[in-house]
Amino acid sequence: MGRDIPGKPPRRRAVRGAAAVLGILLLMLLGAGLAAYAVFTGPRDLSNYPPAAESPYLLPWSAGVTRLCVQSNRGIVSHRGGEQYAYDFYMPEGSDVCAARAGEVVTVVRHHDGHGYRWPNNKVVVRHDDGTLAAYLHIQKDGSRVAVGDRVAQGQVIAASGHVGNSMMPHLHFHVSDPARGGTIPLSFADVKRHSGVPRMFFRYTSGNGR
Template identity: 40%
Template sequence: MPMRRWQSALALLALCVSGAALAQTPSSGTWPGATTPPPAPSVEAVTSPTRVSSVELELRPRFGGTEATAINHLAGPVEVTLLADGPPPIATPALPARVAVPGDSRLVIAQLQDGAAGTRLRLVAIPGLPGARARNVEYLYPLRDAPVRIAQGFGGGFSHADDENRHAVDFAVPAGTPVLAARDGLVMQVESGATARLDPQAIVDAGDDRVRGNFIRVLHDDGTMALYAHLQQAGVVVAPGARVLRGTIIGFSGNTGLSAAPHLHFVVQANRGMRLESLPFRMAGPNGPLRFGQVQAGAEPARP
């Protein structure tokens, strides 16, 4: 997983014409956006994202102005903020406007008055709700019939130094190992189209979901979310909206995305108000509780 925090990105569009700004899947912070080809040439098009969009910013003429609506295609909630580059237009509520959008739903963010032609907006979104309060639960070791080999643990200096991954764990495991749900939850988001690992020298936007390869995001009943990343090609066997039980096979490990070797990247995250933060967690291993500590890449597994 990348060390640096994901960069904020723009979903740009002129307010005087209806259209939709498509945002990349919000798996880890803000993401690039782009306008769909508009019927009018005055709307500026931006480079399209490389993943199928899961959140849209829709603009429609209404009541002598423009209505801005967030459309969430994920199975779980997202928090979005609508901002203007430069002087903000007159809007109700005033920009920046921040709302939570439930899964598989749409919600009006703001009504913008006429006279805002040429204004550019950016839609920033984070998965989950900001009020999540993590329960003290014990997670299940998320691999079946595989010895515990921790390549990188809490605070690992290779790629676990940022807020979103500080309490992540990389389990070194052969590709094709069954991945288990570590806790009951709702499948909020999946990506299964990656076919190979990325070249570490390639220029990849940190907001691009390709860095995780194939992955599954599971929403827990306390609002926290578990991310299972770098799954193999066709290695996702659950669909968004499905409820999974602890111990259920949800996929198969792999080496897709920005991955140096076959492994499973596992992290529990929560939305802390328009930002993702990884959370420490307890986990039961095959022979008792696991302790992760600050295990660096290539280190021997931590002992209970």
Template identity: 35%
Template sequence: MPDNPALGYVPGQSLIRNRPRLSAPIVPWVAQGERYPFPWRGGPFRLTQGPGGSYSHQDVRSRYAMDIAMPEGTPIIAARAGRVLDLENSQSGAWPSPSGNFVRVLHSDASTGVYLHLSRGSVRVQVGQQVKLGSVLGLSGNTGHSNGPHLHFVVQRNSGLGWVSIPFQFNQPLQGLPNFALGR
């Protein structure tokens, strides 16, 4: 029974019952004008999960994300210039955040590039800092909900209700990495 019937819920109760799963992409906005260079140095590395992946890329935040397996300590670089909007740098394991350590960069078109699962203490930028294409953001790691060292890279926009992943393209092919704008 609610503490206050006018509220209709008990304070502290979760208001989100189920996370929506989309059966088809609903993306009215696409990062079409920019092609992204690979956001890492080194390689070649292996794609372990792409858009709509069976492990964790089904929700609106990560539908078009990619996971690239790479050794811990691989330099992660800005795929586009922008301003650091948010970051985490102190997580050492799987908890408290499934994203682990990350950097979110706001681009000139209001999209953001998000680089997740970075090594603890490796983030080399600060919130509000301007970064250039190719600036080192941090080092790859295995923090958050991760099944091995990798970079989780996603381009998102703010829908007004939260972050939504959007299709994007890389500016070069790499041994079968998919064209993410086509969802392959």
């Protein structure tokens, strides 16, 4: 005759024990992921960035609209090397893209469609008076609202955002490069009122562009 074993059935105890171990492992992985994000992504030395109050740049979408930063500087997905100072902002397809700073349009690519790894991209590039170049990427097919040679004002709508090129979601990729120095350059936005004007991944920001 078997003996009665007090307490919960062995199988139920084993399942709950395994679930507890799995939960601990998931928390450890989450902690490791957050630590890796803090160490390997995001702005490293804010002393390299111009003070937000002195920045000539405003967020590249319409005033009063709030967008999520889905990848910041030194982003773990693609913002490395020459593009380490780039930003990605989530935008539904067809959203207005506004000039972050006044300048002259020097490049427009508008005929590509579709997205995927190494897929060709659409873009608008604006040269500022100091020679720096602002690039607006992943523009919707035929979504540019300007032509090469146009002079654009800060806040002017220059394109419709899209999901074209090397893109995992509808978004706008924005960076500024300096041909004299090579690669992208650190920049802040005058209308970003926290984080020293430097957008961080997974934070939302409201534009003051065009007010």
